[in-house]
Amino acid sequence: MPTQGAQAAKPDNWELESKRRELLKAFYHSRSQLGGEVETDDGDSDWEDETDSDESDPYGEKADAAWDKLDAAIQRNPARYVKRLRQLWEQRVRHEKNKELEDLTSHISGFSQSLEDYLHPDDIDEPSEEGRRMATFRDLYRAGLTAVCELFVQEDDFFQEREDWISEVLRIIGQIVQWGTIETEDLGNWPAIYGILRLTRITCANVWANRERLLDDEKSIVYGNQNGLRISVAQILFELDLLQDNNDPAIRKDIRSTKIDVRRLEFFVWISGSPPNDLNRAFFGRETFIPVAMSDTLFGKVLETFAEDPADPKNRTREARMHAFLRDDVLSVYGAEKFMHRLNASLRESRLDMPLEGLLSMIWEVAIYPVVTPHLQTYGTYIAIREVCDRQALHGDTEVDQCLVLAQALWIYRRTFTHQPAAEIAYIVRNCNVIELIARYVRLYATLGHQAATGGTDPTKPLHIVQMYASFAEITNLRSGKNTLRKTMRNTLRQDWYPTLHVLRTQRDDKLWRGKHRKQLTDLLIAWTALGTSIGLDEETERRDYEREVKRMSMVCAWKECKYHTEKPPTSLHSCKGCGEVKYCSRDCQRKDWIDGEHKARCRRIKDASSGRTGVLQLH
Ligand SMILES: [Zn+2]
Ligand SMILES: [Zn+2]
Structure with a gap:
């Protein structure tokens, strides 16, 4: 292994990287806090550590002391415990609980979680608890942890082992892949990437063969209503996507091929998951903690893999490759209904202050393919797009964001206007x-x-x-x-x-x-x-009608269900303070028009996103 410089130079995208790591840190933190609340199907003690229910140790003091002792021993001699891990695994009773193996795996997983705190190479050797734990993980990695994990996931029956052990192993692998970014970009040891990519490919191949385990069912460990294994696998894929290319063509090729290799699995994880709904938001807490398995990040990453394919024998275009994937690996496998419903769910559950424009642009990317376009009508995606535009306008997003989202939505409709039969266009005209x-x-x-x-x-x-x-x-x-x-x-x-x-x-x-x-x-x-x-339409007629309407509106209450909406009220009217364009007979009417009449979406005051709705509700 090449020796490292004492201090690595900051990568160019340093700021971005730091931000992402902070987000990840927050996510891991939320997960570790949730550790004690994990639900199993029937709440049996299978998931709990046996030591917790040890009668001779009711307060877990002995267990704590034993835990600290093993932690300290690993820190003193990491290499020895990588060897020990392998030994314990070789001696294991297959598909049964192997306490020592599981304990050691948990400890190593614990060290791997120290990367949560990583921001800069200097952090690793900081004379602090976190720094020491990171250094231990680095030493475990350098003592061959990758190869041992590879042995685990190479086994055909890996997924028949106990679920909590599988889960810990997948978590460690996710952290090894994250370490890959540090080892290569921050420490400059680029050749290390090959081993990490190989581990990722082997892991993903085994997961793919056992992918039904990632589906939500009665038996799986769940977080919120999400399958726990799926979240761990999503994390590995997410870390893989963060591995950067460098200029070495061989490295570049291996990264590209690995990402292409795993994209079917990546798509599977995305389509099997659901976007962050209220249950999961409540479970995972703040939006930034929402794991990647429940976002559209993975779908976006799948789309990115078509740009370049070093192994494509026919050397087809990006469009041809993507078309083949949509046809053979999406529509033939999952069916159009499931695919479109997953996209609709993302539209319906999308947080409006999240980048909706990005989601719409992903939908546009797939919607333009003739194998997909007809399904937009059949499965209600046109309607879902229309609804999200209205929802966003009502949400009070800035006009710039509204404009970008409208442009993207209309660009999807435009595809239909230019390529689809008249009946389908008529459907959009009428229903959207x-x-x-x-x-x-x-x-x-x-x-x-x-x-x-x-x-x-x-x-x-x-x-x-x-x-x-x-x-x-x-x-x-x-x-x-x-x-x-x-x-x-x-x-x-x-x-x-x-x-x-x-x-x-x-x-x-x-x-x-x-x-x-x-x-x-x-x-x-x-x-x-x-x-x-x-x-x-005749301009002169329309102008007269418009001006008459403007004049009429200045004399009646703007709330359409008010009795003074059609006749002149006996008392004077008050203008909306936000825009001055509409008048009301009472506060009550203004409030109703703001909420039910959707004046909120039209009021010019919305331009200034910082103004609260209460300000607008004041009458002159
Ligand atoms: Zn009124
Ligand atoms: Zn107004």
Whole structure:
């Protein structure tokens, strides 16, 4: 093994790495605290350490002393205990409780958990308890812990051993893979990566062969409502994904191939899990503790593996590889229903202050494949996307975030508009009221300016989105007969067309649009005007109606169920302090409109995300 410099240079992505480690630390911490509360199917004592119920040691004092003694012995001579671990394993009674083996495994797992505190190479030799424990884990690793773990998971009957021992072994392996990042990136010992990758591949191959053990069933140890083994396996995969490439082509190739090797398992872990729902949030505590097994991180990592495949014999494109995977390893194996329902669950359970845009962009990545697209309608994904847009607007997210999410959602719908049969487009028009989303997006875009609304990317996106609807409107116009679809399109567009046109016109003179992006707004204005005309809306009529409505609204209570919504109230009205655009006859009506009438989503005050709702509820 090459000797290490006394102090490794900080990697380039130091800040990012530190953040991730802090998050992981928080996660492990939450898990270790939960250790005592793990549930088994019937609460029998199988899971408990036998020493806990030892009658001669009611307070566990002897057990504590014995634990400390073994810990100290391991710290004094780590290499000896790696050998001992192997010996105990060779002498074990298969599939039975082997107390000494299990105890030693728990101790080593305990040392491996010290990496929770790791932030910098200097931490390892700190003269503190944590520093010493990290150093012990390093020495266990260097004394061949990887090879011993490899022996364990190589056995075909590894998964027939006792579940709590399996669980500890998988935890240690996860920590060895994490150590891989430290050993290579921080300490510069890149050749160490081969052994760690091999251990990962062997582990994952065995897990794959026994993957039904990761499913939720009566017998498994669960955290919240999540299978404990699945969480441990997810952690190994997550650590693998954090292993970085370096410039050595052989290392690069081995990392890529390993990630490709395990992606079927990674997908399995993702699709078998559920996103963090209320039960799991309650169980795991704060959102940052939610284990990776319950997030969409693994799905995202699977998608990343298609970029480059050194072993692809046909040297196909990324798209061809991904298409084959979706067809052969997803749809044929799990069926479209299960896949789409898992995606819908993520949309429905998504925390709105988490990166929803990322989830939508993953959905877009798979939705564009003809083997997937038709299922978006069948299994309700179009509706789930529509709902998440509304939920996000109501949640009071910033306008910039709303705009990014709308753009991504509309981009998924656009795929259908450009590639799917008219019946499917009509479904979206009718059931998702997509024109209302487009209008909302166009207004946000015009108000925020190109830079803020798009992050400076893809200058033609808004125009493409308006045009997708316009082209379909043109086709619909040509249809003969009763043409109820045209009527629907006209009625839904009418509500938003002139108000949006008004915003576009007003914004054109704003200083936001003085620069090089002015053309984008002008083009958008032309396209939006043409859309209305093509669907039979007359600007003069719509303007008069709009102005009449604005005037009427200034004289009545804005809450639609108030009796003074249609007739002039006897007393004077008060404006919404947030936007000044609507008036109410009473506080009660304002509160109802804010919550039930969803004024919360429309009120301009939302622009300032820091303002609480109570501020808006004050009347003039
Ligand atoms: Zn009222
Ligand atoms: Zn308001």
